[in-house]
Amino acid sequence: MPAILLTFKQVVRSVVLVLLPFAFVSLIVWATAGSSQGSTSDPIFASLWIWLASHQIPLYIDGSISGAKLTLLPLGAITLIFFAIKSSYLRLISKGANPRASAPVFALLYSVLATLLSVLANLSNSVVQVRWYLAFPITLVIALAFTLISGRLLPKRERSEWEIAGAWAGAGMALLLALAALVLLISLLFHFRVVMDLTTVIAPGIFGGIALIFIQLLYLPNLIVATLGYISGAGAHFGDGSIVSPFVHRLDQIPAIPLLGALPRGPFPYAITGAVIVIAVGYFTHLKLSQRFGSDRSPSIAVAFFALFSLILAWLSSGQLVSDMLSQVGLSWWRFPLVLTGEFALGMALSKVFILWRSRKGRIQDVNVDSAP
Numbered sequence: 001m002p003a004i005l006l007t008f009k010q011v012v013r014s015v016v017l018v019l020l021p022f023a024f025v026s027l028i029v030w031a032t033a034g035s036s037q038g039s040t041s042d043p044i045f046a047s048l049w050i051w052l053a054s055h056q057i058p059l060y061i062d063g064s065i066s067g068a069k070l071t072l073l074p075l076g077a078i079t080l081i082f083f084a085i086k087s088s089y090l091r092l093i094s095k096g097a098n099p100r101a102s103a104p105v106f107a108l109l110y111s112v113l114a115t116l117l118s119v120l121a122n123l124s125n126s127v128v129q130v131r132w133y134l135a136f137p138i139t140l141v142i143a144l145a146f147t148l149i150s151g152r153l154l155p156k157r158e159r160s161e162w163e164i165a166g167a168w169a170g171a172g173m174a175l176l177l178a179l180a181a182l183v184l185l186i187s188l189l190f191h192f193r194v195v196m197d198l199t200t201v202i203a204p205g206i207f208g209g210i211a212l213i214f215i216q217l218l219y220l221p222n223l224i225v226a227t228l229g230y231i232s233g234a235g236a237h238f239g240d241g242s243i244v245s246p247f248v249h250r251l252d253q254i255p256a257i258p259l260l261g262a263l264p265r266g267p268f269p270y271a272i273t274g275a276v277i278v279i280a281v282g283y284f285t286h287l288k289l290s291q292r293f294g295s296d297r298s299p300s301i302a303v304a305f306f307a308l309f310s311l312i313l314a315w316l317s318s319g320q321l322v323s324d325m326l327s328q329v330g331l332s333w334w335r336f337p338l339v340l341t342g343e344f345a346l347g348m349a350l351s352k353v354f355i356l357w358r359s360r361k362g363r364i365q366d367v368n369v370d371s372a373p
Helices: 002-033 041-054 077-094 099-121 132-150 161-190 192-202 205-232 258-262 269-293 297-316 335-371
Strands: 059-061 068-070 128-130
Touching: 002 041, 002 077, 002 099, 002 205, 041 059, 041 077, 041 099, 041 128, 077 099, 077 132, 099 128, 099 132, 128 132, 161 192, 161 205, 161 258, 161 269, 161 297, 192 205, 192 258, 205 258, 205 269, 205 297, 205 335, 269 297, 269 335, 297 335
Parallel strands: none
Antiparallel strands: 059 068, 059 128
8 A cells, every 4th residue: 555655646746747837837828818707717727638638638629619629739748748757757666666566556546647637627617628538548558658668667688570670660750750850940940930920910928929839849749740741742731621742732721820830832842852761761671671681571560560650640640720620730640651651662662673683683693604614
């Protein structure tokens, strides 16, 4: 019992480390908004909604807007959750807790507390609702993964072929995301005036401006993934019926998010050169795996992992931004994995052709040498 109590204290600490700053910001924004009909409980419930959304738990909104919901959740917020869990879990270990025994207990208690908070968030008379039954499985997976990573409890052994192939696929995806981040940064520099104009139009005020900057930073990973979809040719959506790709630009209006000022103003075919980079990553991955294992099994495993990573990224970084007009913001859950994995596989196929050509050329040279007088 003392061990469970100690673990529960650190679970509460990990929740408070993120929830309290959210509550403070919500209170400041609520106080400066000047609402005459608001209640002091509003910022408390708002902080709960933000905390739950940080775990990628969707919010559903009932009211004048039919079918309104927030499923476009900030990927950057997961970083805050990670550092809070890591800090509390390492403190638990420093107090003498068994790392391997406390990790699942910590994750279980964390998910139970998150479920209770989701039920509490639904007690408000507000139109925002949380599906409490989604909180337990989502937070359990997140908390368990973060505790295992923080405590370095993942098994250390000689990696098998499928683990190495998956690592190469993950490294390739990380490299492409780094390229997308660079492209997004360059686009922001070129469209800096547009970004500032959007900020001026919103006119958020001092505290509202700080909150707006913070929210945009949390959504920055979503924009990086969308940029990868753009330069790969899969395209990205910023509203119902819209699509932004190197060859097709169908966009009537954009959400009031200043960072979206980096969007191109029309078709830009040169951006498709990003697809060449994806093909090159596939080519290099196949070449290295073939040299190490000498078979086509590991490249096939790498393609499967790459497709899985692409699907997860598309699913996590996209969704609905409240209104039906913004029911599709981000990547297409099926087009992005299909296009990106196809380009990656094409690079692998080119590498395979090159290896076969080089092998055949070597055999011909050997025959010529043997037949020489």
